[in-house]
Amino acid sequence: MRILIKGGKIVDPAVSEAEADLLVVDGVIREIRPVGAGGEQAACDRVIDAAGKLVMPGLIDMHVHLREPGFEYKETIESGCAAAAAGGFTAVCCMPNTDPVNDCPELTEFILKKAQAAGTARVHPVAAISRLSEGKRLCEYGELKAAGVVAVSDDGRPVESGRLMRRAMEYASGFGLPVISHCEELSLAGDGVMNEGAYATKMGLPGIPNTAESVMVLRDIALSELTGCPLHIAHVSTKESVAAIREAKKRGVPVTAETAPHYFTLTEEAVGQYDTHAKMNPPLRSAGDLEAIVEGLADGTIDVIATDHAPHAPVEKEVEFDHAPNGIIGLETSVGLTLRLVRKGVLTLGQMVEKMSLNPARILGLTRGVSEGLPADLTLIDPEQEWTVEAAAFRSLSRNTPFIGWTLPGKAVLTMVGGRIIHG
């Protein structure tokens, strides 16, 4: 199988940003050469005209909730992977808070088998830190790694015990697994349902202070420093967290961080008149926090853009604001929302590729890049194709997003995994 991708602009900081032809043979990038060189076009099974398109190393969303097993009415591995492919992602990492929780090799194998059967985006499972994510006993990290997990996290349920977190980091580092931390101090978050501040006060909703996040970020940075274990901070939402991570990196602590498109796009005011599509955990913050997140992305403090794709059924979101579940879907809007930052001059295309592909790959021990000899995991993006987000067009089973009706500046037009086209 020979595929020729013609005339696209390659975006990979390791390569120079230049237009080139890409020859993919049997799932591997065989040759990168000047546009029009070679001339054996006729010998190719498929020729893709990529003129005016960006050719990126395959995008990775390292924070996704696929909901299977247990909540297949929200999303399945198949529908989630289809949404990923449509959004330009060649791979996703699925969080373990399914039912049952992914805390054993059998469940990891089940997920990988389902993903294989779906045959679209790659799935790299994240296993639980503790059995049932209950914060009591460690999972079998060695067995889990052998089964295919790329990291451990009790996402959704913060690890309350500092002692357990310390041991988890020590134990995980022995197996070469990074620990992903959902940083939330539960007693400070209390019964809060949105960001603490004037808007929550006006709406009569209990607030969650920034401190509920940053206190845990500081604890986990200290534990990472103590144990030497690579720590990845999930969904950073506050300026205090950004400052703490920036400072820790300067000290050489092995910490990395992600934020989600909603935290660099929306503020707490998106709650409007109790719109549950603006309810997530951590909550949308103030304009000052948004600014700090954007700065953190620009200066490299925040390494990764990940969506925290969290599907919920309409009947679950169409309820009292304080009863509504947290989270929004994100796989199919992430590229468009990130391109808005590129349009604004906040990020270069090279940085976009780092945050959506190369950095997640580095953190998780995966391979990505547009260079000869690497697997042909590629995302083609049309940076000029404006489009309007429509609920009916989603591949995800769920529709819970505040971005319906938004016009975004560009989108993924082709997604390729190991030389197979899974979208476009």
Add this chain to the structure above:
Amino acid sequence: MQLRQKDILDMDSLSTVEIELILDTAAGMKEISLRPIKKVPTLRGKTVILFFYEPSTRTRTSFDIAAKRLSADSLSISAKTSSLVKGETLIDTARNLEAMNPDILVIRHSSAGVPHLLGRTMAASVINAGDGMHAHPTQTLLDLMTVKEKKGRIQGLRLAIIGDIAHSRVARSDIVGFTKMGAEVTVCAPPTMIPAGINALGASVTHRIEEAIDGADVIMMLRIQLERQKDYLFSTVREYAKYFGLNVRRLQKARDDVLIMHPGPMNRGVEIASEIADGPYSIILDQVTNGVAVRMALLYLVAGGVRHADSD
């Protein structure tokens, strides 16, 4: 003149002109309550559902009397007695109620924003009778009516609200309503009971009751809820009463024509001394009387009534 929106959700969504209209209409309605036969046929054939997810004998009774004095058919449903509620989502319940074609739904709920959700879902007019910590517009309207009756104006008055501001929908609605009508509002409580960014609603803040009382034309005392101790909002009732309770000694520092309000129910001897609650400055019972008049006015206005049309 009519109200612009079908629902009464909070004080933010009412204009000053609408507030004046409601207060004027309520003054007319109060007269009905003073007649030997306290009933007019104005809302005959209209159905009012009183849907109280949270127990509140006081507000529910006030709405019930208001509806009956206007000859509407009123029906009370409480969350505990209703088979509508078990295992059903709020939207399902709303759709079921809607199928009974009510004209007005009066809703009390422990979650902020429920009246908004019902208002969006239902064709009936929704009146917010208190939603979580968010709003209690009918309380604020009756407070405005009572103060206006006594003082002849709202413009330029100074209102002090003393107590657990953070958990009080009455405080939020009164801050918005009184500042909108030209009053100055100060809130007073220990810092644990002052919510973040309350200044943005238009209130100034003090942690000393003497400062709050000084120069106030109206003092609103809020009920202190004992279970807030568990959330570390204050230490002991004794200390709370000592530093934030309204007693006779403190009242001597107030203006001679000060008015004392309380949305009820009171903790006598805690946030308010009995002598004050029952004393000459107290307008607490006027608040209750005016509560019926304000609710009659609202039922009438949201039912589409045109002012003065009730004079026949």
